Amino acid sequence: MTDWDGILARNGPAVWRCAYRLLGRREDAEDCFQETFVAALEAFARGPVENERALLLRLTTARAMDRLRGRYRRAKREGTTDWESLGGIESTDLQPSDHAEAAELSGLLREALATLPPRQADVFCLHCLEGWSYQEVADHLGATVDAVGVLLHRARAKLKTLLAASAPDRMGSGRRKA
DSSP: OOOHHHHHHHHHHHHHHHHHHHHOOHHHHHHHHHHHHHHHHHHHHHSOOSOHHHHHHHHHHHHHHHHHHHHHHHHHHHTOOOTTTTTOOOOSSSOHHHHHHHHHHHHHHHHHHHHSOHHHHHHHIIIIITOOOHHHHHHHHTOOHHHHHHHHHHHHHHHHHHHHHHOHHHHHHTSOOO
């Protein structure tokens, strides 16, 4: 019998932070959180899980990236370019101009992440956003540390190119780096 209360207590906050960090909207993060645990039920039913936290964060990242891709496909079809409406960050510590800039950059990063191949996006999110080591990412994905390094390098290069094309004045000023 799986101790879901314990799993939720131990891993729920990390799953929430991952979903919210990637999606930037409370409603989307809530949906992603629920979808993650529904998928986890299925995964746990198939057999024993070696690292529950890794599985949950991987499921969260995959579901969040799917939502982001869908969000940007809809925005592209509808011609939406309001970054705040696409999932800008929320913070009361920022000045209004800082909030607008952060929301725009956050939206640009989300849009760029949504265009990466899924494996590159997963590696980037797990390493750069969740703070996993190369070895942890490699173990979780069943890849070598070298493969993780290559995927991360490719993801960063593509993100840098995409972000530079989307915000050339910011990227050239030295204030922000991909």
